[in-house]
Amino acid sequence: MIDRLEKEVDMLERHLEVLRMVIENEPIGIVKMSNETGYPHHKVRYSLRVLEEENLIEPSSQGAITTERTEEFVAELDEKVDEIVGKLESMKIHASEKNEA
Template sequence: MLKKMKEEIELLSRHIEVARTVAEHQPIGIMKLSEILDLPSHRIRYSLHVLEQLGYIRASPEGAVATAQTRELFAHLNEDLDDIIRLVNAMKRP
């Protein structure tokens, strides 16, 4: 159970890094993202697909671009992550 949770967090981390890189370098294509993040293009492609489905990025003829929803995500990211950390810490035994 915890192994699956760790894998999901690692995947979420990658999606966030892809979204952050798109926002910083937009418009940007898969190959440039792959180069910047040092990840295989198939992983970048999957993250872009997920982010597009969730509304965080959109495709353009020049490459991926961030949406207003991405700016909102990053505006509250630290607070949202702190909430998750509190929940996980509450599961620990003293």
């Protein structure tokens, strides 16, 4: 179960890295992103597809570009990550309390 969570976090980290590259270098293509991040082309392509489904990027003839929603998402990201970290910390505390009992 924890292994699956770790894989999901790794995937989210990759999606956010790809999004950061689009924000900083738009328009940008798969090959350049793959070369600069070290992620295989198929993983970059998957991240781009996920980001497009979330309406955070869109394709153009020169490569991926941001959308109107991107800025709002980035502005809310820290708060949402903090909420998730808080939940995980709470789970960690509850688990250690149960082990002490």
